[in-house]
Amino acid sequence: MTGEARPDFPRRVRSFVRRPGRLTSAQQRALDERLPRYAVDVDLTDLRAAFDRPAPLVVEIGFGNGEALAWMAAREPEKNFVGIEVHEPGVGRLVRQLDDQGLGNVRIAMRDAVEVLSGQVPSASLAQVRVYFPDPWPKKRHHKRRIVQPAFVEGIAERLEPGGILHLATDWAPYAQWMVEVAEGCERLENLGDPWSERPAWRPQTHFERRGLGRGHEIFDLVYRRGC
Numbered sequence: 001m002t003g004e005a006r007p008d009f010p011r012r013v014r015s016f017v018r019r020p021g022r023l024t025s026a027q028q029r030a031l032d033e034r035l036p037r038y039a040v041d042v043d044l045t046d047l048r049a050a051f052d053r054p055a056p057l058v059v060e061i062g063f064g065n066g067e068a069l070a071w072m073a074a075r076e077p078e079k080n081f082v083g084i085e086v087h088e089p090g091v092g093r094l095v096r097q098l099d100d101q102g103l104g105n106v107r108i109a110m111r112d113a114v115e116v117l118s119g120q121v122p123s124a125s126l127a128q129v130r131v132y133f134p135d136p137w138p139k140k141r142h143h144k145r146r147i148v149q150p151a152f153v154e155g156i157a158e159r160l161e162p163g164g165i166l167h168l169a170t171d172w173a174p175y176a177q178w179m180v181e182v183a184e185g186c187e188r189l190e191n192l193g194d195p196w197s198e199r200p201a202w203r204p205q206t207h208f209e210r211r212g213l214g215r216g217h218e219i220f221d222l223v224y225r226r227g228c
């Protein structure tokens with residue numbers, strides 16, 4: 001099942017806008033020649049099968065240019081990572097980093113994360129889900145595009161193993177507050193902060209974080225654990 005969303009991830013307004021025509025020829029070549037080595041097969045019904053070894057599975061949603069994902073995968077070699085991103089140039093950049101660093105514990109799904117989570121991720125199969133600096137969609141009429149929504153968080157909680165972690169970060173204070181309200185509505189998740197957490201050692205500074213800091217924004221980390 002790949003195209004249809006399960007009821008716990010109802011089809012919704014998308015959290016991204018595709019901007020075609022921005023791929024350089026080097027990026028296109030990286031996608032054509034190198035992505036197949038890392039791409040998750042769209043017919044897989046369990047993301048864990050994308051790896052040739054069992055290991056705790058961490059999913060990063062919206063990895064952007066992939067810098068943080070490559071950094072994390074290099075520092076947590078005992079874990080498997082799946083990065084989900086729709087922005088093709090970013091995927092091209094990550095593929096090059098994985099090749100250059102010889103990282104074998106990362107797979108890539110170049111698709112809408114909502115589709116991947118609803119179709120390829122069984123219940124209680126993920127150790128962690130990391131969502132760093134998702135598009136804040138600041139205008140009120142665009143709030144429905146924010147990826148952090150009640151159904152999205154419920155769906156993630158369902159797919160986390162008991163004890164599994166959902167880690168969110170943003171530099172947009174109103175979105176941080178929104179995230180808290182949404183996540184507090186999910187009974188299975190327990191906030192490990194008050195409500196904010198210190199940046200955990202596993203998260204590097206990201207590209208969009210640096211951009212936010214350059215604009216004088218405060219950074220908010222939220223760490224939730226699935227109770228049972």
Ligand SMILES: C[S@@+](CC[C@H](N)C(=O)[O-])C[C@H]1O[C@@H](n2cnc3c(N)ncnc32)[C@H](O)[C@@H]1O
Pocket residue numbers: 015016061062063064065084085086087090111112113114131132133134135136147206207208209
């Ligand atoms: C603001 S950027 C943050 C990138 C990176 N995490 C960082 O901190 O630098 C948000 C990213 O999420 C991606 N994105 C948004 N909605 C998505 C979805 N439904 N599925 C996959 N990627 C998505 C966008 O393409 C974009 O690259």
